[in-house]
Amino acid sequence: MSTTGGQMEAMLAVEGLSMVFGGLRAVNNVSFNVRRGEVYTLIGPNGAGKTTIFNAISRIYRSSSGRIVFDGEDLARRSQHEIAALGIARTFQNIELFEHATVLENLLIGRHVHGTTRLWQELVFAPAVRQQEVAFRESVEKVIDFLDLAHYRDARVAGLPYGVRKVVELARALAVEPKLLLLDEPSSGLNVEETDDMAFWIHDIRRNLGITVLMVEHDMTLVSRVSDRVLALNQGELVAEGTPAEVQNHPGVIEAYLGTAVQGRA
Amino acid sequence: MRFVFKTAYAQDLGLFAHGVQAAWYAALAVALVVVPWLLSPYLVSQLTFVLIYSIVALGLMLLSGYTGQISLGHAAFLAVGAYTEAVLAAKGWPFPLSMAMAALLAGAVGVIVGTPALRVKGIYLAIATMAFNIIVEEVLARWESVTGGGSGLQVGPLAMFGWTVRDERGMYYVALATAALVTLAVVNLLRSPTGRAFVAVRDSEISAASMGIPAARFKAISFALSAAITGIAGALYAHQLRIVTPDQFTVLQSIEMLMMVVIGGLGSVHGAFFGAAFVIVLPQAIAVAKDYLPPAIGQATGLQPALFGLILVGFILFEPLGLYGRWVKTRTYFQLFPFYRRGMFRRQKAFMKSERLR
Numbered sequence: 001m002s003t004t005g006g007q008m009e010a011m012l013a014v015e016g017l018s019m020v021f022g023g024l025r026a027v028n029n030v031s032f033n034v035r036r037g038e039v040y041t042l043i044g045p046n047g048a049g050k051t052t053i054f055n056a057i058s059r060i061y062r063s064s065s066g067r068i069v070f071d072g073e074d075l076a077r078r079s080q081h082e083i084a085a086l087g088i089a090r091t092f093q094n095i096e097l098f099e100h101a102t103v104l105e106n107l108l109i110g111r112h113v114h115g116t117t118r119l120w121q122e123l124v125f126a127p128a129v130r131q132q133e134v135a136f137r138e139s140v141e142k143v144i145d146f147l148d149l150a151h152y153r154d155a156r157v158a159g160l161p162y163g164v165r166k167v168v169e170l171a172r173a174l175a176v177e178p179k180l181l182l183l184d185e186p187s188s189g190l191n192v193e194e195t196d197d198m199a200f201w202i203h204d205i206r207r208n209l210g211i212t213v214l215m216v217e218h219d220m221t222l223v224s225r226v227s228d229r230v231l232a233l234n235q236g237e238l239v240a241e242g243t244p245a246e247v248q249n250h251p252g253v254i255e256a257y258l259g260t261a262v263q264g265r266a
Numbered sequence: 267m268r269f270v271f272k273t274a275y276a277q278d279l280g281l282f283a284h285g286v287q288a289a290w291y292a293a294l295a296v297a298l299v300v301v302p303w304l305l306s307p308y309l310v311s312q313l314t315f316v317l318i319y320s321i322v323a324l325g326l327m328l329l330s331g332y333t334g335q336i337s338l339g340h341a342a343f344l345a346v347g348a349y350t351e352a353v354l355a356a357k358g359w360p361f362p363l364s365m366a367m368a369a370l371l372a373g374a375v376g377v378i379v380g381t382p383a384l385r386v387k388g389i390y391l392a393i394a395t396m397a398f399n400i401i402v403e404e405v406l407a408r409w410e411s412v413t414g415g416g417s418g419l420q421v422g423p424l425a426m427f428g429w430t431v432r433d434e435r436g437m438y439y440v441a442l443a444t445a446a447l448v449t450l451a452v453v454n455l456l457r458s459p460t461g462r463a464f465v466a467v468r469d470s471e472i473s474a475a476s477m478g479i480p481a482a483r484f485k486a487i488s489f490a491l492s493a494a495i496t497g498i499a500g501a502l503y504a505h506q507l508r509i510v511t512p513d514q515f516t517v518l519q520s521i522e523m524l525m526m527v528v529i530g531g532l533g534s535v536h537g538a539f540f541g542a543a544f545v546i547v548l549p550q551a552i553a554v555a556k557d558y559l560p561p562a563i564g565q566a567t568g569l570q571p572a573l574f575g576l577i578l579v580g581f582i583l584f585e586p587l588g589l590y591g592r593w594v595k596t597r598t599y600f601q602l603f604p605f606y607r608r609g610m611f612r613r614q615k616a617f618m619k620s621e622r623l624r
Binding site for chain 1: 275276278279451454455457458459460461462463465466468469470472473474475476477478479480481487533
């Protein structure tokens with residue numbers, strides 16, 4: 001799968017990113033580029049700083065130092081709610097859906113950045129609002145079709161099983177029609193079959209929808225199946241970067257997961 | 267059991283799910299128009315109160331039920347609306363204009379209060395809005411040149427463009443028309459992006475932000491709209507009571523308003539009407555029941571607040587969806603008869619409830 005050339009344009013550039021919480025250095029001077037059209041994966045043991053990097057990109061946290069540039073724009077100047085309009089959508093590690101709304105409503109909320117109607121038009125449900133609602137539904141319906149959610153379309157999220165909620169969250173991020181999709185542990189809590197589906201979807205998202213994917217993932221089978229490049233982190237430090245196979249066999253990565261061999265023991 | 271087959275997006279956007287439902291609402295509309303000719307003037311004026319309270323409940327429902335922000339100060343917005351109307355009506359403004367002004371002023375006060383208050387959450391927001399209510403109460407009592415101080419202001423009959431409302435029936439129709447328009451506006455909003463943004467902010471601020479919805483802005487919009495709607499109700503309230511005094515707009519009144527939306531059912535437009543009807547009917551029912559109760563209970567002071575409290579606790583424990591939830595269950599029972607199961611609406615456990623990034 002790692003056939004993409006090395007000369008492609010960087011869509012997201014993270015330069016010397018550091019995140020300090022009090023005395024804790026969660027991310028220390030990490031740099032990487034995500035190229036347009038690739039699937040780029042962050043791996044690393046718990047507490048390596050993967051989700052922290054995600055939260056820095058989506059501006060939930062302010063980075064302590066370093067720059068994050070997306071499509072030539074410095075994200076430091078943007079606030080949390082302006083990120084989606086730039087074309088970055090994300091999912092969360094512990095599913096953050098709108099629990100008391102239906103699947104359809106959740107996806108429609110994903111279309112929010114594409115809305116152009118004004119409050120007074122909405123109060124009278126002007127024709128412009130009606131047209132926009134129909135257009136929203138058309139694009140949302142495509143996502144529902146793509147991820148096979150038709151069965152759950154009008155179900156409330158609060159009553160859905162975990163695996164489905166995970167897909168709904170992916171669907172909501174796709175409804176934004178992003179250029180870059182951040183997936184925070186897309187396979188966590190899913191069974192083998194569901195993980196398999198997820199792998200196919202990530203593959204299709206990249207190939208058919210042309211969306212660049214940056215993800216955090218623990219399941220190495222999934223990682224090697226879909227990723228073009230992998231970045232390994234340990235305790236906030238960059239350990240290795242390369243193709244999935246390269247990174248998996250990197251001594252630093254093995255050490256990070258399994259620890260160093262203790263000298264003097266047979 | 268009815269299955270609605272949707273073949274066009276327009277069906278999703280309509281006000282009614284299907285033709286039969288539309289027919290029921292049409293029947294309700296006819297009944298509401300006819301009913302004042304069948305009831306005594308006293309009952310008609312009680313119905314008018316239900317309508318006015320429904321408007322208040324709609325406003326508060328938007329804020330608490332849909333945006334998830336609590337307010338213990340909504341009586342203050344009712345006061346702003348009522349006093350604005352009292353002053354402007356005395357100056358001879360026609361009712362639609364003065365009511366619009368009442369809404370505008372209440373909305374403006376809502377923005378001014380809401381912007382700082384909405385930086386805090388939950389119980390702190392409750393305290394902040396309660397403080398605001400007490401301040402407004404004080405201002406009404408002290409600013410005698412405008413508000414008439416503790417004795418308040420007399421309000422003339424509702425008048426517009428040469429028509430003066432002189433009886434209960436006229437007042438009822440004005441309230442009915444206003445309530446219908448406000449309901450339509452609220453329902454329109456809820457099926458538009460802004461209404462969904464409110465729900466998003468209620469359910470998860472963090473993912474609302476990641477979907478491009480600034481929580482602070484939408485909370486302020488919700489607060490302003492909620493205040494404006496309450497202001498509209500205030501304008502009607504002033505004419506209905508024909509007098510406005512500071513002690514009609516205390517924190518207790520605010521609590522009663524919050525009770526309406528909780529008992530009615532948070533997060534449903536129907537709930538606003540159910541809650542308002544409940545809050546008006548219950549004291550009447552208690553008054554009637556008093557005569558039949560043993561004097562030790564019937565004559566006890568604080569019977570009404572105690573009962574209100576008990577009912578509120580009961581609803582929170584056993585029917586968090588309020589009267590609306592009851593209504594849905596009853597309706598489903600008959601629709602599915604005889605296949606209704608007891609566990610049909612049982613709330614399922616939310617597995618792996620997220621630790622919110624707050």
